[in-house]
Amino acid sequence: MTSFWHPFADMHAVETNGSTTLVRGEGAYVIDDTGRRYLDATASLWYCNVGWGRAEIADAVAAQMRELPAYSAFGDLTNRPAEALAERVSSLAPVEGSKVFLTSGGSDSIDTATKMARRYWQLRAEPDRTVLIRREKAYHGMHTAGTSLAGIPANAAGHGELIEDVTEVPWDDAGALRAAIEDDGPGRVAAFFCEPVIGAGGVFPPPPGYLEAARTVCREFGVLFVADEVITGFGRTGDWFASTRFGLDPDIVTCAKGITSGYLPMGGVIASPWVAEPFWADGAGLWRHGYTYSGHASVAAAALANLDIMEREGLCERALKLEAPLLDALLPLAEHELVEEVRGGVGLLAAVNLRQDLVADEPSLPAQVGMACREAGMLVRPLVGGAIAVSPPLVIGDEEIAEIARAFTAGLNAVAAR
Numbered sequence: 346m347t348s349f350w351h352p353f354a355d356m357h358a359v360e361t362n363g364s365t366t367l368v369r370g371e372g373a374y375v376i377d378d379t380g381r382r383y384l385d386a387t388a389s390l391w392y393c394n395v396g397w398g399r400a401e402i403a404d405a406v407a408a409q410m411r412e413l414p415a416y417s418a419f420g421d422l423t424n425r426p427a428e429a430l431a432e433r434v435s436s437l438a439p440v441e442g443s444k445v446f447l448t449s450g451g452s453d454s455i456d457t458a459t460k461m462a463r464r465y466w467q468l469r470a471e472p473d474r475t476v477l478i479r480r481e482k483a484y485h486g487m488h489t490a491g492t493s494l495a496g497i498p499a500n501a502a503g504h505g506e507l508i509e510d511v512t513e514v515p516w517d518d519a520g521a522l523r524a525a526i527e528d529d530g531p532g533r534v535a536a537f538f539c540e541p542v543i544g545a546g547g548v549f550p551p552p553p554g555y556l557e558a559a560r561t562v563c564r565e566f567g568v569l570f571v572a573d574e575v576i577t578g579f580g581r582t583g584d585w586f587a588s589t590r591f592g593l594d595p596d597i598v599t600c601a602k603g604i605t606s607g608y609l610p611m612g613g614v615i616a617s618p619w620v621a622e623p624f625w626a627d628g629a630g631l632w633r634h635g636y637t638y639s640g641h642a643s644v645a646a647a648a649l650a651n652l653d654i655m656e657r658e659g660l661c662e663r664a665l666k667l668e669a670p671l672l673d674a675l676l677p678l679a680e681h682e683l684v685e686e687v688r689g690g691v692g693l694l695a696a697v698n699l700r701q702d703l704v705a706d707e708p709s710l711p712a713q714v715g716m717a718c719r720e721a722g723m724l725v726r727p728l729v730g731g732a733i734a735v736s737p738p739l740v741i742g743d744e745e746i747a748e749i750a751r752a753f754t755a756g757l758n759a760v761a762a763r
């Protein structure tokens with residue numbers, strides 16, 4: 346019996362079937378309390394970009410904790426690691442001169458971005474711009490704003506109406522985005538939320554030209570383009586940000602995960618200079634928004650040490666170099682009798698999608714394959730729609746890529762044989 350209520354879990358099943366306790370990590374591997382090693386093919390929840398066991402992050406945090414673990418940054422108070430991190434993130438950001446609002450995670454960042462977008466239009470004297478546009482398949486975290494922006498229906502169900510004025514568009518059609526803006530009324534739309542590569546909705550890289558066309562539509566109607574880079578930021582797609590790779594010039598970027606590689610929880614909202622301007626202007630007054638741990642000194646120290654490693658080891662370039670080998674290794678799985686297709690090809694992000702007919706007959710099939718992969722020594726993550734995600738730490742090499750394909754094949758074969 347446990348008192349720990351797991352996130353995103355069927356607790357009856359966890360209590361009935363038991364759980365796996367992880368105790369240590371090394372590079373691209375994690376080890377459980379029986380000593381079993383698993384290849385971490387998902388970098389935990391898409392976040393451990395620098396891999397496990399980085400003592401230098403622990404040392405940086407310990408040193409900061411001895412000095413000043415944390416102090417509120419409300420109002421005029423600040424601390425050195427938060428200042429240094431904001432400068433560093435701003436220098437890496439897709440838009441020069443951006444300002445960085447620090448949070449405790451991706452959902453915080455999305456909540457902040459929705460409020461920033463709506464308030465921006467108030468400050469710009471267009472208060473009717475309140476509509477937020479989401480895409481089908483979207484995942485923007487599980488706070489109230491993110492739940493309202495969920496394009497995965499099951500993730501929004503059962504909570505009643507949360508925030509109002511949200512419109513959904515297809516995930517892959519910039520023409521439909523234009524039609525939706527025209528339909529809502531161009532003077533009503535505040536912002537369009539967009540994952541450059543859809544993650545939790547099944548790992549869908551953008552159709553060629555889609556992101557650029559959606560960006561153009563937003564610019565035409567003055568709608569803020571919010572790139573949700575919680576997964577794609579900090580190297581995952583082969584650049585510091587996918588927005589840079591796709592030349593999106595976003596108005597707002599949300600990030601989290603890879604900023605610390607998950608060694609401590611942190612997120613951020615990167616506001617382009619033109620979005621920040623009315624908030625920073627003389628007479629704008631106090632923005633009554635922020636979190637107890639915004640600019641947490643020890644977490645910022647972890648982030649700085651993480652970014653040092655990313656830069657020193659060239660992990661963005663490594664992700665770019667390995668994107669084709671990862672996809673090439675997974676593509677043969679598309680021939681497996683349980684598999685419908687393999688998606689990937691933008692950075693170290695891929696999914697093996699099981700056949701829809703089989704998943705409709707047996708909804709537990711993705712979980713079964715996930716478990717069978719675990720038995721074969723690899724952690725993967727089943728997503729909605731029968732997709733199984735692969736997003737390894739950016740430190741993997743050719744041998745681990747081959748191992749991912751081998752363990753996947755073993756897992757699929759074990760389930761097919763039942």
Ligand SMILES: Cc1ncc(COP(=O)(O)O)c(C=O)c1O
Pocket residue numbers: 390450451452453455484485486487540544545573574575576601602
């Ligand atoms: C695109 C995207 N946005 C937001 C979030 C929410 O982040 P968090 O779980 O850190 O709150 C996630 C989490 O996976 C995500 O993938």
